Amino acid sequence: MTSVPRIDTPRGHTEVSTKAMTRLVSAVAAEALGVTPGQVTVDLADADGALDVTVRVPIRALPGEPGRPGADTTDAGDAVQARADQTQQHIRGTVTALTGTPINEVTVRLTTPRLRLPLLGG
Secondary structure (H helix, E strand, C coil): CCCCCCCCCCCCCCCCCHHHHHHHHHHHHHHHHCCCHHHCEEEEEEECCEEEEEEEEEEEECCCCCCCCCCCCCCHHHHHHHHHHHHHHHHHHHHHHHHCCCEEEEEEEEEEEEECCCCCCC
């Protein structure tokens, strides 16, 4: 039986285009915050071989929900910050797992809330 020589050199690499990475980050952020990917704006920047990711997305909130600006709760600011922190971690972990691209920093900017009002009389 003949043996096959082992090759220890790298066989290549995969590059993810900026457009594909932008769409992926948009989808991951949208999933984390319960909005559509079209509502998410993504900026990517090179950080010495890693990525700096900035995401701008509207908060999705129900009236009276903790974390909604103007909600009748003293913990509203803390709830909004917690959502932003969870979204940062979700983006970093999910995008890195799917692409293998190291992420240096994730910034989540929550913009004007989009309120979902219940329908009356229905």
